[in-house]
Amino acid sequence: MAIKTQPVTVNLGPQHPSTHGVFRMRVMFDGEEIVDVEPVFGYLHRGSEKLAEERTYTQIITLTDRMDYVSSMLNNQAYILAVEKLAGIEPSPRGVWLRMIAAELQRIASHLVATGFLLQDLGALGTPLIYAMRERENILDLFEMLCGARITNSYLRPGGVFMDAPAEFWPALDRELDDIVHTIDELETYLSGNEIVFSRTKGTAVLPPELLINASITGPMLRASGVDWDLRHRAPYDYYDRITFERKLHTASDNYARYWVRIQEARESVNIIRQCIEQIEPGRVRPSFDDVPRLVRPPEGDAYVAIEGSKGELGFYLVSDGSIAPYRMHVRASSLINLTLLRDMLIGGQFGDLFVTFGSVDLNMGEVDR
Amino acid sequence: MTTVWSGSALAEAIEAFAPDSVESSGGSDVWLKPESISTVCEGLKNRSEFRFDMLSSLTAVDYIDHFEVVYHLTSLPMNSSAVLKSRVGLGRSEASIASVVPIWRGADYQEREVWDLMGIRFDGHPNHKRIMLWEGFPGHPLRKDYVTYDQSIASVAPGSAGNPEIGNADGNA
Numbered sequence: 001m002a003i004k005t006q007p008v009t010v011n012l013g014p015q016h017p018s019t020h021g022v023f024r025m026r027v028m029f030d031g032e033e034i035v036d037v038e039p040v041f042g043y044l045h046r047g048s049e050k051l052a053e054e055r056t057y058t059q060i061i062t063l064t065d066r067m068d069y070v071s072s073m074l075n076n077q078a079y080i081l082a083v084e085k086l087a088g089i090e091p092s093p094r095g096v097w098l099r100m101i102a103a104e105l106q107r108i109a110s111h112l113v114a115t116g117f118l119l120q121d122l123g124a125l126g127t128p129l130i131y132a133m134r135e136r137e138n139i140l141d142l143f144e145m146l147c148g149a150r151i152t153n154s155y156l157r158p159g160g161v162f163m164d165a166p167a168e169f170w171p172a173l174d175r176e177l178d179d180i181v182h183t184i185d186e187l188e189t190y191l192s193g194n195e196i197v198f199s200r201t202k203g204t205a206v207l208p209p210e211l212l213i214n215a216s217i218t219g220p221m222l223r224a225s226g227v228d229w230d231l232r233h234r235a236p237y238d239y240y241d242r243i244t245f246e247r248k249l250h251t252a253s254d255n256y257a258r259y260w261v262r263i264q265e266a267r268e269s270v271n272i273i274r275q276c277i278e279q280i281e282p283g284r285v286r287p288s289f290d291d292v293p294r295l296v297r298p299p300e301g302d303a304y305v306a307i308e309g310s311k312g313e314l315g316f317y318l319v320s321d322g323s324i325a326p327y328r329m330h331v332r333a334s335s336l337i338n339l340t341l342l343r344d345m346l347i348g349g350q351f352g353d354l355f356v357t358f359g360s361v362d363l364n365m366g367e368v369d370r
Numbered sequence: 371m372t373t374v375w376s377g378s379a380l381a382e383a384i385e386a387f388a389p390d391s392v393e394s395s396g397g398s399d400v401w402l403k404p405e406s407i408s409t410v411c412e413g414l415k416n417r418s419e420f421r422f423d424m425l426s427s428l429t430a431v432d433y434i435d436h437f438e439v440v441y442h443l444t445s446l447p448m449n450s451s452a453v454l455k456s457r458v459g460l461g462r463s464e465a466s467i468a469s470v471v472p473i474w475r476g477a478d479y480q481e482r483e484v485w486d487l488m489g490i491r492f493d494g495h496p497n498h499k500r501i502m503l504w505e506g507f508p509g510h511p512l513r514k515d516y517v518t519y520d521q522s523i524a525s526v527a528p529g530s531a532g533n534p535e536i537g538n539a540d541g542n543a
């Protein structure tokens with residue numbers, strides 16, 4: 001007699017520890033195999049875009065911190081670049097270098113968090129995550145020196161940053177860059193050639209590059225499929241055109257490739273910061289209040305600026321009606337859009353790979369729901 | 371460096387393969403007639419002179435007397451970008467436009483978000499549901515006539531219980 005099974009629908013989240021926040025999925029299983037997935041969003045929706053409409057341009061910086069809360073500096077940067085384009089503000093060179101250093105440090109921190117939690121999802125409870133978080137902690141200490149805050153930085157201002165780095169920041173940054181390289185070496189020794197990591201991540205959730213492009217997926221996910229698309233190189237903003245760096249590509253487009261690309265990008269960020277330190281020049285960190293007033297009042301019009309965030313293309317679309325608050329602000333959230341192919345990645349896979357695949361996307365619910 | 375299509379050049383190029391689809395152009399923007407959006411996007415994606423294989427961003431703005439759907443397109447092989455806009459719901463009527471999900475799958479969640487928060491319907495979307503808010507939520511919060519909770523309680527006399535009705539002034543969901 002043949003034994004029959006029938007599909008079971010299981011609710012995962014929103015309070016599941018492996019959902020990287022408050023993400024919920026309704027998953028239909030046939031035995032261990034996933035037959036259908038329905039993501040449910042919105043548990044962290046705070047209406048940031050609506051809130052922005054009644055705040056001044058400077059006040060909104062604090063809202064952007066709270067979108068992707070593991071890469072606040074990058075959110076700040078994308079938003080500030082959009083304001084500068086909208087209002088035609090010429091930034092101060094030293095401020096630009098400082099915010100590039102801050103943004104690259106934040107990218108390393110974000111990639112370390114992604115890697116640590118991916119390994120946690122793989123079942124390596126604790127150890128790799130603690131290694132990654134320990135290094136992120138040191139980066140947050142540097143942020144504390146720069147602006148007094150660790151997570152919700154609000155460091156950037158239209159035209160640059162609000163405060164110059166203190167003298168003790170530079171030697172600390174030098175030491176930290178060596179430490180980061182050391183930590184990445186350590187992580188790679190344990191993980192990049194690890195048989196268990198190989199067998200769990202290689203060949204799972206493979207996506208063809210044409211599909212990724214069609215679904216607007218950007219960032220490390222796209223580069224893990226061999227597409228050379230990095231906005232820092234293709235559409236340089238700030239002073240990225242004065243920096244040379246290598247884009248790390250992998251062609252497998254599976255969970256391992258996505259892990260590998262993030263680790264290598266963190267290494268490249270260290271090189272970028274070193275070049276920034278060489279080229280930084282003394283001067284003002286932001287224009288004087290005569291040139292850029294505290295209350296920015298851009299002319300009527302709209303502006304869209306996208307930067308290479310830690311998760312992909314992070315864009316801000318601002319519409320001004322000439323007043324002190326934007327008429328409309330829209331965030332092109334890479335975390336949300338990178339989930340477009342979640343069903344394609346999961347269906348047909350095994351239950352055990354579900355959270356690994358989910359972790360390899362590297363999303364942040366604060367940015368998904370806004 | 372990414373080249374940005376100027377509005378007039380792009381409008382001319384679009385008119386060449388899809389006559390009578392452009393409303394106006396200016397700066398780097400092209401305003402399309404809403405009924406021609408599918409034809410134009412299909413052409414922009416597949417024709418060799420454009421090759422816009424990625425839809426970077428899709429959003430909408432409420433201009434009180436009409437809504438504007440904004441498309442930011444990127445071409446990876448040509449490293450170029452373009453901005454398309456389309457006015458819908460003139461006179462604040464029922465706003466709808468054809469979905470571009472059959473052309474770019476990346477529009478999926480973004481169109482759902484616009485429907486959820488701005489209330490513009492996307493005809494032909496495979497899963498036309500709210501995304502951030504729950505089904506049955508009254509109104510679309512990013513519309514300019516949406517009355518927020520704070521506004522609804524500020525408009526009543528002190529000491530009274532406040533306005534329990536939270537939603538659009540005209541109550542449409």
